[in-house]
Amino acid sequence: MWVFLVTEIMFFGGMFLAYTLYRYKYPDAFAVASNHLDIRLGGINTAVLIVSSFTMAMAVFSTQVGKRRNSIVFLLMTMALGLTFLGIKAIEYHDKYRDSLIPGTLIPGRPFSPNPHELHLPPGMPIGNVEIFYWIYFAMTGMHALHMIIGVGILTVITILAVRGRFSPEYHAPVEISGLYWHFVDIVWIFLFPLLYLLGRHLEGHLG
Incomplete structure (x- = not known):
């Protein structure tokens, strides 16, 4: 399990590195893009995962x-909260x-074409630079949501086994391992929320 978690850390670490590099290049x-995210929904989802x-x-x-x-x-309760998180994320999407x-063209016939006024895009700022943020946003939050879906699936199996009386004080390793996975996914979001939703919001109204 620990080897798996290390590989997951490396996987998400690559995404965090890409975010850091591009944010440094296009602050x-x-x-601008971060200010357009719904901080209220993001905050609620953070509380849900905590x-x-x-x-x-x-x-456990x-x-x-x-x-x-x-x-x-x-x-x-944990599964219900996980599904709540996914539902709120679906609203954001x-x-x-x-x-x-x-x-890009992830949605056929509906390319990336936001209203510059709604984004409060400063004159002369290339819209493509903003699009890079959303590529990273959907990659990171999408992979996180996929891990949440997997987590809910794992907990469904664990719950069924618990109902059947498969676990005891002497044997509960599957529950502990599932807990480690769930906590890891939660921790990833704890990093995603400030990076995507909070960092740079103080610049709103001071660009351009």
Whole structure:
């Protein structure tokens, strides 16, 4: 499991490196794009995942002490919070689709063509630089969402096994391993939120 987590850290680390390099190269464009993200939804999702980390930890603890009923309840709560996160992220993606902020030609017939006035794009700033931000945004949040979906799937299996009484204080390794994975995915978002939603927001109104 630890080897897997190390490979995941390296995978997301590459994305964080790409973000850092491009943000250094196009700071104003990244600030403009970041200001267009919905910080309210991003903040709610951050709170949702923090709570889900707590419920996941309680699920592991309940399994360790032999409280199967509590373990099942906390597992279900964790999955519900994960699905809530994905639902909110889907709303954000829909907003980006509505505003033509899907980069490239990922959506046939709907290329990246936002309204410069809605983006508060300063005169002379290439729209392509802003598009780079959204390429990175969708790559990072999309991969994170995929990991969340996988996590919910794993917890579904773990919950079924818990209902069948497969775990006990003597044998609970699968629950612990699932918890490690869930916490890792949560931690990734804790880094994504400030980088994508918060960094550069203080520049709003001072560009151009």
